[in-house]
Amino acid sequence: MDKKVLCVYGSSDIVSLQKEYDLKKTYLVFLEDDQQEYEANKSLADQDSIYIYFIDSIVRLEPILKEIAWKFLFLEIKLQVSSSNKETKRKEFEEIQKAFDLIVDGVFLSASDYSDFGLTTIFNIYRNLFQVSSFHTLKGISQKFLQKPAIICGAGPSLNEAIPFLKKLDNQALIFAGGAALEVLKKENITPHITACLDKYAENIETFKNVPTFFSWKIPPKNLSYPSSLKVLCSTNSSYLFDKWIEEKLGLSFDTIDMGWTVTTFMTSLALYLGCGPIIFVGCDLCFNDKKMYADHVKKEHFNKKLEKDHITCLNKNKETVRTQKDWLMASFWFQNTVKKHKSTQFFNTSRNGLSLGERVQDFSLEHLLDGPSFDFKKEINSLFLDLPLHEPNVxxxxxxxxxxxxxxxxxxxxxxxxxxxxxxxxxxxxxxxxxxxxxxxxxxxxxxxxxxxxxxxxxxxxxxxxxxxxxxxxxxxxxxxxxxxxxxxxxxxxxxxxxxx
Structure with a gap:
């Protein structure tokens, strides 16, 4: 049976916890920011079942937490505060808890993709190379839609409220959609200007085969099984190097983008790369309550079938208790960091009850776009892709x-x-x-x-x-x-x- 991990902020309880826990079943990990306490207790760490780390600064915290997350990969990890720190360092513990949860979840999600020796990822790359006879790349499209409004469509419940407006905004904003959101748009006869694929099969993506689809080699091959010359390869900032080598071997050289954790984070990076602004999030709730996880028309197989214990309880932007899942929570943090980085871009959100996407993200109604300037986005996209080179690799x-x-x-x-x-x-x-x-x-x-x-x-x-x-x-x-x-x-x-x- 796998051991569990108890991580403690402060090492004053190290002796009592040694007695309380069976070290054959539990790893004890201590985070100590007091030099004197660390020196007094470090000899008790055997680097087998007991570990102690000295946090001499906030800069050291992140690499230490990453080391812990990787060291105890796929094990159940719990973080608590020591008795001596419970009252005196409550604020510090809250900051450590937030960073700890973010890093542990991120490491888990990153490693999960390769837990099968990377075979699924490699299979996807091989299969996509075999079936995609031609494609474009990101080269030549940076900032081509400078200061044009972009709508990022997620499949959260709030997408329902946006549907009547999306039907009228074809010429007011560049509409991005991917994943389960494509099912909703198909049912409502709405055609996005750009589609994207990331980690799951977007069942109705072939319906929009005349729309540019942005992809990476690692996506499920079924997403690219339909004939189309409007497929656009994106290079990721992944730590896994195999797909990078593929691109080099094919003689491709173009910018990388941060795809983030979900198809909505991927599409947001694309919108920023294209120079869009403002960026408006629609259906990007990233949480749920009353068991409604997605918008209407999303098939039941998209619903998370995991037990309730696998969902995460958190607070939405209104400080209300909701539930989410690891990749959505990571996406929320990704949005917050991305919004901070892009200070010159305006961000808006139409979801009233979703997770926070960033302090600068303002509430918004799509109604405000109806009277905005009109653009012929379809013509602009067709013209853009006529000028881009089409790659036909021999694999x-x-x-x-x-x-x-x-x-x-x-x-x-x-x-x-x-x-x-x-x-x-x-x-x-x-x-x-x-x-x-x-x-x-x-x-x-x-x-x-x-x-x-x-x-x-x-x-x-x-x-x-x-x-x-x-x-x-x-x-x-x-x-x-x-x-x-x-x-x-x-x-x-x-x-x-x-x-x-x-």
Missing amino acids: EQMYHYIYDEISNELEFINKRLETMQSMFDKQEYRFSENWRQSWSYQYILFPLWEMMKYLYIRNIKQDNLFSFTLELYKTLYFKDVLEKHKKLVEKFNARTEISNTK
Whole structure:
């Protein structure tokens, strides 16, 4: 059974908590900002079940919390304040709690995408490369809709109130929609000017095939399965490097954008990149109550089927208690930070009961746009894309290159395992951790290991065999990853060869 993690602000209770908790079932982690207390208690930390960190400044807090979040990835983590700090440092604890929740949720969501050795992500990239015969990129479209109003459509309940206005605003604002919001717009016969895809299948996106669709290689392939020449590749600021290598291999060079956590954060980044302003959020509630999570017309399978315990209770912008989920909460923080960064852009929100999107985001009614200036957005978009280069990648050589690189790396790993077995038999436990900087290591193995290594580290006994054991686990993990990836590439190589014989 997985251990739980108790994180405590202040180390004055370290002795009593050692006695209270079974250290075989619980990790104790202490955050101490008092130098004297830290020096008095640091010897009690065994770096196995008890950890203590000194927070000498607010600057040090974020990297420490990130280290804790990664070290105890996928474990249940609880944060509390020590008895000595409960009354005297309540405000400091509230700030730490806010940062702690944000970082832990962010790390969990980031790592969850790669918990299957990155196979789903890599499959999506391979499949999309295979099926997208042509596409544009962001190159050449920056600031092309300077100071033009943009409406970002989410699928929250407040989208219902906006529908009558959206039907009349085709020429007053550039309308962005993605995900479940497309179902609502289809039912209401509203065509957005721009669609976008991120982490889920947008069921009705093919309905809008004559509308530009912005995407990244990692999205579910079904989103791109329909024929259209209006697909626009976006490069992300992801820490995973494989898709970056794909773009380099295809000879592509263009700006990256911060896609954030949801399709609405992605579309907001696009609107800012295009120079839009003001930006108006519609249906971006990011929370729910009375079990109504989405606007009308959204199919039931979009509803969160998790147990109630997996939802998060929080306060909306009116300080009312509502429920949300991790990616929506992260999106709320993303919006708040983005609004702060873009001080010259006005932001408005039509949701009266949603989460806060930022202090500068003002309440708004779409009615105010009806008498605004008129633009022929469809004509502007068509004209823009006529002038943009259309890329038609040849991916056959890329698949063969990847297959050969993975095969060579597996051969290297098998020899490495033979050497380690020989050393183990001789009880020689010194082994170099240096890995050759191969393609497989740089673009697949190392990024995955940096995210997942703590799952192994925390289960290895801290003794003289620790380094050797960790290196063995790492090597076996790499072998498992590459064998699965090799099978995946074999499938796509076969598909490529079949298509070339037709």
